[in-house]
Amino acid sequence: MWNKKILYSALVCIASLGAYAQPVIRQAHSNRFPTTYTKWQEALLAGNGKMGIMVFGNPLHETVVFTDRSFNFPGAKPRTFAEVPRDTLDLIKKYCATGKFKEANDLAVRTSHWHDGGEGGRHPGFALKIDMDASGEIKDYSRISNYETGEITVRWSDARGEWERRSFVSRDANVSVFELQAPSAGKLNCAVSLQMPAEMNFPKGMKMNCLHAKDYLNIRVNYAPPMDAEGYEGGIRVKQSGGSCFLRNDTLYIQDASKVLLLARTEKYAPDCAAEWDKGLLKEALNKIKPDYKALVKAHKAIHAAIFNRVKMDLGASPAERLLSNEELLEKQKQTDSPVLALWERIFDAGRYHFLSSGNELTPPDLLGIWTGDCNAGWGGYYHLDANLNLQVSGGNTGAMPEVMEGYFHLNEVWRKDFETNAFKLLGCRGMLACGNTPGLSSGLMASINDFYPYHYATGEEAWLLYPFWEHYLITEDKAFLQNRLYPLLKCMGEFYEDFLKYKDDEGYYIIAGSVSPENQPSNLRVSLLNNSAFDLSGARFILSTLVKVCDLLGEEQGTGGGKQRWKHLLDSLPPYRINEDGAIKEWGWPGLAESYNHRHSSHLMMVWPYREFSEDKTPELYKAAHRALQMRDRHNYENAGHGYLHAALIAAGLHDTSSLKNKLLTLTQKDFYYNSLSTAHYPNFGTFCTDVCHAVPGVLIEMLVGSDEEGIELLPALVAGIERGSISGIKARCGVTVEQLSWNLSDNKVYATLYSAKDRKIKLKLGQSYDEIISLRGGKAKKVIINYQ
Numbered sequence: 001m002w003n004k005k006i007l008y009s010a011l012v013c014i015a016s017l018g019a020y021a022q023p024v025i026r027q028a029h030s031n032r033f034p035t036t037y038t039k040w041q042e043a044l045l046a047g048n049g050k051m052g053i054m055v056f057g058n059p060l061h062e063t064v065v066f067t068d069r070s071f072n073f074p075g076a077k078p079r080t081f082a083e084v085p086r087d088t089l090d091l092i093k094k095y096c097a098t099g100k101f102k103e104a105n106d107l108a109v110r111t112s113h114w115h116d117g118g119e120g121g122r123h124p125g126f127a128l129k130i131d132m133d134a135s136g137e138i139k140d141y142s143r144i145s146n147y148e149t150g151e152i153t154v155r156w157s158d159a160r161g162e163w164e165r166r167s168f169v170s171r172d173a174n175v176s177v178f179e180l181q182a183p184s185a186g187k188l189n190c191a192v193s194l195q196m197p198a199e200m201n202f203p204k205g206m207k208m209n210c211l212h213a214k215d216y217l218n219i220r221v222n223y224a225p226p227m228d229a230e231g232y233e234g235g236i237r238v239k240q241s242g243g244s245c246f247l248r249n250d251t252l253y254i255q256d257a258s259k260v261l262l263l264a265r266t267e268k269y270a271p272d273c274a275a276e277w278d279k280g281l282l283k284e285a286l287n288k289i290k291p292d293y294k295a296l297v298k299a300h301k302a303i304h305a306a307i308f309n310r311v312k313m314d315l316g317a318s319p320a321e322r323l324l325s326n327e328e329l330l331e332k333q334k335q336t337d338s339p340v341l342a343l344w345e346r347i348f349d350a351g352r353y354h355f356l357s358s359g360n361e362l363t364p365p366d367l368l369g370i371w372t373g374d375c376n377a378g379w380g381g382y383y384h385l386d387a388n389l390n391l392q393v394s395g396g397n398t399g400a401m402p403e404v405m406e407g408y409f410h411l412n413e414v415w416r417k418d419f420e421t422n423a424f425k426l427l428g429c430r431g432m433l434a435c436g437n438t439p440g441l442s443s444g445l446m447a448s449i450n451d452f453y454p455y456h457y458a459t460g461e462e463a464w465l466l467y468p469f470w471e472h473y474l475i476t477e478d479k480a481f482l483q484n485r486l487y488p489l490l491k492c493m494g495e496f497y498e499d500f501l502k503y504k505d506d507e508g509y510y511i512i513a514g515s516v517s518p519e520n521q522p523s524n525l526r527v528s529l530l531n532n533s534a535f536d537l538s539g540a541r542f543i544l545s546t547l548v549k550v551c552d553l554l555g556e557e558q559g560t561g562g563g564k565q566r567w568k569h570l571l572d573s574l575p576p577y578r579i580n581e582d583g584a585i586k587e588w589g590w591p592g593l594a595e596s597y598n599h600r601h602s603s604h605l606m607m608v609w610p611y612r613e614f615s616e617d618k619t620p621e622l623y624k625a626a627h628r629a630l631q632m633r634d635r636h637n638y639e640n641a642g643h644g645y646l647h648a649a650l651i652a653a654g655l656h657d658t659s660s661l662k663n664k665l666l667t668l669t670q671k672d673f674y675y676n677s678l679s680t681a682h683y684p685n686f687g688t689f690c691t692d693v694c695h696a697v698p699g700v701l702i703e704m705l706v707g708s709d710e711e712g713i714e715l716l717p718a719l720v721a722g723i724e725r726g727s728i729s730g731i732k733a734r735c736g737v738t739v740e741q742l743s744w745n746l747s748d749n750k751v752y753a754t755l756y757s758a759k760d761r762k763i764k765l766k767l768g769q770s771y772d773e774i775i776s777l778r779g780g781k782a783k784k785v786i787i788n789y790q
Contacts, residue, residue: 033057040373049360052370057143062130070268073120082113096513105529114449119439121380147353161185172299178262231273239291310400311730317341338722350678351698359404369691378688395699415444431496434461460539474734509575524594532589535603544571584629598636600644653703653718662720708733712764
């Protein structure tokens, strides 16, 4: 009730100012809430990257699930694998080089002696339950996510008046904050408890103990034996205004209050949780926080909003459409194949909000962001490194969120030691070998070596993980970052390829002998370990070409016999990309290996996105072949995997295929990938909660509107039909320029851009076929450009 009245009044007041003056409503509201715990995926989400909350929004029987970045089940044994003998590694390479792929695959898997272990999957912590008696019919219900402030608000009215509950997770104070407000015509009476519902599916043997007081609720949990010395806790400080309270059977009953403030924090302890609990540090920390909702949210908003508001997108949706609920917008999109503009605006903001809320300076989002209501989360909630994490961060650099990307960079740096162990023990090489999947900071050791997929030969995976480092440098031109953080990793990979590349073919090119294309196999040979996958080849080309550039930028490894000369020789000796009989890029550049187009991964087109190695003007034949490969994949449904549609959408934007891009965005918005909370599933029909879709869609929409590379910027490279006017601001381009503002209106065939560079530079600026110019930018001064759009 309140939100629609306020929003409508604001929009009417400015309606006369024109399309671009009408503000996008940077919040989302839903008129439905999960009525049973089994619908936890529909909860509204908040977080600060370290802690998360999931607010169901039931007016009288509220449930809030607490999650934490550290909440993974402890491992009873480590993940292990053998140091493969050098003569065995040589034999595997010889088998591959001579086309004995089945023998190579079997030997690679058998001799790795891989055993699973280490930290287990993600799990929720516990639930806060707030129960009240009914009093008349519930009316005017709404639950709201305010993306700018990070607040979740639940509103309704009944016979007692108008109700409101608010909550957020502070980036400033590292605390979850809840304000329960009495109704306008009454007092607040409720029962508050901490629970671990059976639907969370905790394993048998876990023990819960509640140690509550009237002003402090405390839940302590031991993991199941033999890891029962490890555990975690949640503490909630209770500050009540007016009325009274009493405890009964681990439930706090609050009577006749005008307001209640809850301050909550979670912590995990290893190896001795009991010793940590006895210190009472969690309660002590909460007692030091001033219990003032307004002050806490103000301090949080100063950080959160400053990051979130750097980029804004407006697609010209009508004021009336922007007032619709999430449910109404999603249903409207199912009825049309034209973009529902307010929905596309909202999922852009929702994705950025969820990305920011589940990332911090130590870790980026994982498969679950930071949220789960079930211990049986899909794929353990791990970081998956051959597509999912890579796609989730697709808009992190260009979308001006270095705070979250710092967590990505830090996590990769933490993994370096284990990645080096992977490379040395499994491939006999210096350098790094990424691990496939990992629970997070605790380990980067190799995962999931099996007959179908010998992960340890996915050598292109590390290249994809390092690309965002290079992208960050291209955007910021931060020489200290380049020298101290990226260059050591690139140099490490230069050493890897010196050791890994041994055999050459009859044309004198190195054979990537022992090569996979993630999770795919040729249609005529059901074996994964092959030669010259486009995935591994494009990764090697990216690493070596970038390393050569960085050596020149930093003046490193120059001269005869220097590293630059060696790495340039390797680069020049890599095999070319091959084109198949369909005119498409070959997924495996080796004779006799037939294509397998019906697959969720588009790993064979990495050279389009993210590497941007192909272009219409410089590599027209390969660019055309890449487009043909996309078209062949598009004949199928990407196995209905969210990451399949996402990567292909980014590739479609890079290939200017607006129809392909539009179809993928429509699939994601029409086929129930989005819950009414605007978090997402991995599959259609709400199949498996997973945040890669909601986090990656903003990156897709950015690439639709602003493309960029080291040389310059392309405006509206893949604008889909149905978006006639709009604007986007704050985009960071890969040539050191900020697109402060881009706006377009197809009705008058005009595109307006404001570009900013911190230093003097010349860039290539392109818009379709009508504008392709070199323009000069003066350092510290914005330049406005008006282009006729044909």
